[in-house]
Amino acid sequence: MSHIIKFSIKELAGRKKEYTRILNEDINIFFGLNGSGKTSLLKILHAAMSMDRDILRNVPFKQANIELSSKKTEETFIFEIKKNLTHIAKERLDLPEILFQENIPEEIKAELEILSQHHHKQEKISVEVNSKEPFRGLRHTYLPVSRPYPTKRPERLPLSEGQLDLLFAKNLQDLWRRYSTEMLSHIRKIQEDGLANILKTVLSAEESNHLNEVMTEKSISEEMAYEQMRNFLNRQNTNIDILGTRDNFIQRYAKDTRLQKVVSDINAVEKEIEHTLLPRQHLQRLIQKMFSHKHIEFTDSDILVKTEDDRALGLHLLSSGERQLMLIFLETFLAGESIILIDEPEMSMHIDWQLELVNAMRQLNPKAQLILATHSPEIMAEVSDDKIFRLNNE
Template sequence: MYLISKVSVEGFWDTYNFSVPIDHDVTFFIGQNGTGKTTFINLLAAALTADFRTLDRMPFKKIEISLLPRKKGEKPSITVTKSEKRGRPFEIIDYRIVPGGENPKEIKFSLDDTEEQLMLRRMRSERHFFEYYHRFQSGILPALRDLVQVNWLSIHRMSPQEQGRDERSFDSSIDQKLSALSNDLVKYFATLSKQKDDEIRAFQEYIFVSLIEHRDDVDPFDQKRLDLVPQYSEALQTIFKELHVQRDTSKLLASFSRRAIENKKEIDENGHQSGLTFDQIIFRIGLFRIEEVVKRWEALQEKLKTIFQQKDKFQSIADELFQRKKMEFSESNEIIFNSRSGKPLTPQMLSSGEKQLLILMSEALLQREMPAIFIADEPELSLHVLWQERLVGSLRMLNPNAQIISATHSPDIVGPLVDKAIDMETLVK
C-alpha cells in the first residue's frame, strides 16, 4: 500500500489552484472557518474512495494525488478531473490511475454515460441508490484499493460505502459506525483466539510426540538439570492450569521434587553415574523430557505475546484514556465496559465522546499495522482536552505505519506537532 506525498488541486471552489506536500506521518490543515479545510479533506477522501456523490457536488476541476514511491523510478498517482461536455446535461468525472511497479499500465475510468448520470443523480430512493452505487464502484474501487488503504475517520460524516441500506434504521451515524466496527473487532479478536488455539494444539502435539521420540543428541544424565527442579515444578503447575489438566498437581510435583532430591543426593555421594538404578535412569530421562516441555512452553508464551501484542496495546491505551470505566472482553470477544460502580456497559451506552474515541482507536487497530491513510475531519468533536492531546499519539501507537491527514480547529490535537500544520489560508489566497 502507498501513502500520499503531494496533493494538487485545480479549480478549488472554481477559483484556486494549489499544490501541497503531505507528511508521511501526520499533516494538519488548520485555519478559520470558511477557509476550506473541510472542503479539501472531503474532496481528498472522495477521490481516494470513489465517492461519486461528493465529487459531483464539490467545486473543483482536477485533483491529482501523488503517492510516495516505494521503488526508484516509480510515479504512482490518482487523478480525478471534472469537465463539461457539449450536449451533456452533467459534468463528466474521469479517473486516471497510474499504479506502481515496473512498466505500469495506466488505468482510465470515466463516468460519462448519460443513463448512469441520470440514475446516480436523480434516484430518490436511498436503497436503490446504494444498490446501483455499489455496482458503479465495482469498476473503480479494486484499482484504488490496490494502491491505497483509506480510513475515513470522520465520525459524524459517513462515506457512501459505509452508510447503511436500511431506510428504517433510526440509529445515528455514530452508532451505525460503532456497530459496524464492533462486528469487525469481534472478527479480528476471533482470528487472534484461533491463532492461540493453533499454537496450543501444536504444543500438545509436541508433548505427545516427545513421549515416543528417541533422542541421541542429548545426555539425560546431566547433573545441572536437577538444580532446576523447583523451576520446572512451578512451570508445570502453570502448564497444567493453562491446559485445564484436572489432576492434583501438588502431590505429583511433591513426588517429583522428592525423587529429584534423592537423585541429586545419590550423585553427590557417589560422584558418578554407574551406581544409578533402573528407576533412577528412567527418572533422569523423564527429567530431560520435562525440561524440553518447559522450554517449549516458554517459547509458546513469547509467541502468544506477539499474537496478542496489538490487542494488549489497545486495552492499555483504553485503560489510560477511559479513566472512569474499565474495558474488558467477553468470551465471545465483544467489548464491554464496567463503570466504577461495577455496572456492565455496552459500547452503545457510552457517552458521545467515549464512542468517538473508541471508534477512532478501533479504526487504527483494525489496520493491523499496515500502511494506511487516515483522513479525519475535526476529530476533536466531543473529545475532552486530555483526549485531544493524546489522540494522535494513541493512533500512531496502534498503527505506527499510518499516515494521518486531519482538518482541525484544536491546538490540543496539533500539540507539539505544529511544524506539521498547514494554514489553509496560505493555499487559498
C-alpha cells in the same frame, strides 16, 4: 505500508492558486477555517484510493494529482482526477396549470415558459491510475464528519437518535469480533505448532544423549518450570494432579531432558501468545486511561463497559465524546500499515482528550500515516510545525 507522498489540486474550494503539498509518512494535520477546503481535500484523497467517482460529486475542485507509494508492492501510484462540465441539461419544472390559462397575457406566458425550464450543469469525473495490474483500490481508513458509524452508513435514513446509538454499538462490536477472529486463529496456529513440537519430543526415537546436547543448559529453573506447567494445565482445564507433587516434579525435571524440552516448548508457545495479545492489552490500557470513570475490557468476543460500581453498560450508552474516542482508537488500532483519514477528530471531545489524541494514535499504530483535518488548536498542540499545513482561504 502505503503512504501518500504528495498531491496537487487545482481550484480546491475555489482557490485561484494550485494547492500542492509534500506529506510526512507519519503525521499530517490540515488546519483552517470553515470553507477552506479541509473536507474536500480528504474526500479527494479518499476517492482516489477507493476509485469511487461518486464521492467527488459537488466537491469544489477542477483537477487533482496524487502520488502514493506502496512498500508492499514496491510500486508508486499516480492518481489523476479530472472534473469537467460536459453540457447544460434542461428539465421541465411542473408549474401550476393556472399560470397558463387563456386569460393570461402572451408575454407573461412566454416568461413563465422560460422559468419552467430548469438548467443544470452535469459533471464528468474521471479517475485514472498508473498501475501494472488492474487497480481495485488501496486499503485505507476514512472517517468523515458525518458518523458515528465504524462501517458503512445504513441504507435507510433517517433513524432516531436511539437507533443510531444502537447501530454504532453493533457495528463497533462487529469490527472488534472480526479482529478477534483473526487473532484467535493466529493463536490456534501457535498452539498447533507448539503441540507438534511437543509430540515430536515425546514420540521421537532420539537417544537421551542427543537431547542432552540440545538441552545443555536448562533455560527454565525447576521452580519456574513447575509453576509454568501448573498454570498451563489450569488454563487448559486439565487436572494438575498429573504433575505429581512439587518435589517429585522438580526431581524428575532435573534429570529428564525430554521433560525439560516439553517445558521449553510450552514456554515458547506461552511467550508467543503473550506477544500476540500485547497490542490488545495496550489498546485496553490506553482507553482505560482516558475513560477514568468507566471500566473497559476487550474480550475475545466483546467490548465490555462497566461503571465504577461494576454495573454493566452497553456501548450505546457511552457519551458522544466517548463513542468518538472509542471509534478513532479502534479504527487506528486495526488500520495496519495503511493510511488513516479523519475529518474533525475533535468532535464532542473534551480539550484534555484533544491534546492527547495524536500521540495516543501514534502509540496504537506507529506505522500508519495519519492525515487529519481539524478546527482545533489543541489537536495539533503537541505536533511539530513541519507536520501542520494551514489551509487559508487564498
